[in-house]
Amino acid sequence: MAILHLDDLADAATTKRLVVKVGSALLVGSDGQPRREWLAGLIEEVAEMAARGQQVVIVSSGAIALGAARMGLAKGGRASLADAQAAASVGQIALAGLWSALLQDRGLGAAQMLVTLGDLEDRRRYLNAASTLGRLLEAGFVPVVNENDSVATEEIRFGDNDRLAARVAQAAGADAVLLLSDVDGLFDRNPAHNGAVLIPHVDGINDEIRAMADAGSASGMGSGGMTSKLQAAEIAERAGIALAIINGTRQRPISAAIAAGLGTVFRTQRRDAGRKAWLGGRLDVRGRLTVDDGCSAALLTGSSLLAAGICAVDGAFSRGDVVAVCDGAGKTVAQGLAEYSADECRAIMGMREAAQHRQLGYAPRPAVIHRDHLVVL
Known part of the structure; x- marks a missing residue:
């Protein structure tokens, strides 16, 4: 069954396996501390999905932001590559512990996967990652995936977790990707401008759709804007995976977006075979x-x-x-x-x-x- 609307994401018959991407600005407050109340609401939704028979993979940013706060680094740990890598090393422990504890409170087990661009660009390593994700999901665990920023450099990194989420969805054999953003979805122009109209669904990405994107990241904490989300949608679409963008700033954001019918769903237009889907999504x-x-x-x-x-x-x-x-x-x-x-x-x-x-x-x-x-x- 095809995923056509936001509410299909909450239906185990259409979305058996879902990848949810959470950005730094949603997970970490301006004080560098986790937004525990918001996270508790999201994890409550993940637990409800699991109870419906859905399997969820979380792609989580936040390691650099958490680590920078603990180390007292300037510019959120992004003043230099050395600062970012050190902050990631400290923050990855905190991030994994945070997800593990909150998921455990809901009776769910967490598993951490740190990947680099090369892990999903190299065919053999990609298949190994796919096998690991599949086994974890079958065992009832929630994989929490992040780019391994402690070793990644500008030349060998995804650079944003939007595209990482799409590649992880390919590897996991997911039905859909859900990107939690700071806006309701894709608008026909920058949503800060008067008269901007939300696009509820997109049937194929073309030059007109790309022209609607704004490359900026409003929070200053993340690394991707709407352009990276469209690139993620193209990667997902080649594997027959739907992608949706919703506003993640609300409490229980998935339920809120579905109830209000606010979001953008990129419907699948093709389904390349496994090897070609992997090849079409390669970034290097x-x-x-x-x-x-x-x-x-x-x-x-x-x-x-x-x-x-x-x-x-x-x-x-x-x-x-x-x-x-x-x-x-x-x-x-x-x-x-x-x-x-x-x-x-x-x-x-x-x-x-x-x-x-x-x-x-x-x-x-x-x-x-x-x-x-x-x-x-």
Whole structure:
């Protein structure tokens, strides 16, 4: 059954497995202390879901904010990378203990999972994470997932828990992702502007929808705005996973949003197979191939990417790295695993097979990106 409305999220028949993302500004007050009353209300809702037969994964921010308060660090622990990593190390213990204690009060067991970008970008590690999540959920535990900020750097991190939640949902085989925000959902313009209208549901993300997003994070504590939430929705959608955005600032926020009918549901439009869903959600793109119009059109019909259609090569990538495929206007139309390095792609771009053989000095591979390793975005 498809998830079409907010109230479907509370129905075990449509949403057996749900990922709930909680941001720092909701979990931690301006004083650096946990907002225990608000958290107790949310966990009460999680317990009610469990009683209905639903399984819940929580993606929780807050480690850096909690750790910074304990260490007395300036700028919420974000003055430097060293401060952020140290604060995360201290805060992760506090965060795990907080969730564990509150869930236990409701008769639920908690499990902590700290992941890095590489854990979900590497296929084998991704499958290991998926197996762990599945086993925990089957055993009746609530996995609490966070990015491992104590070791992550700017080059190897998700950067926001919106996209992390979508990737975790893919790994967990979830039916839906619920992002708790500081606004009611996606508006047709910045909700601070007069006349802004809430969009109750979105059937496919396009340029018009992307133009509605505001990239800022109002709290100053989080790292993602509406743009990151739309990116999360695109990742989820490729795996046939619905995504919803609601206002998390209210007490018992899920029940409040459902009762008021306030939120945005991004309905699924496609369901890629497991490997392609994982590939389409990968964020660590190492280079870019620009293709001509004929090649771009062929990719949309399921063809492999051939060297003859490549017009330009950017980046320094190796065979097996993920690269973006862009049309002449610079729009990313696909991404996939390259069969050649960047230098080899530059050497053979625009060439047909016979010319490639002469240029490379060996028989060329069937494609630069084989269709089995390519996802149209």
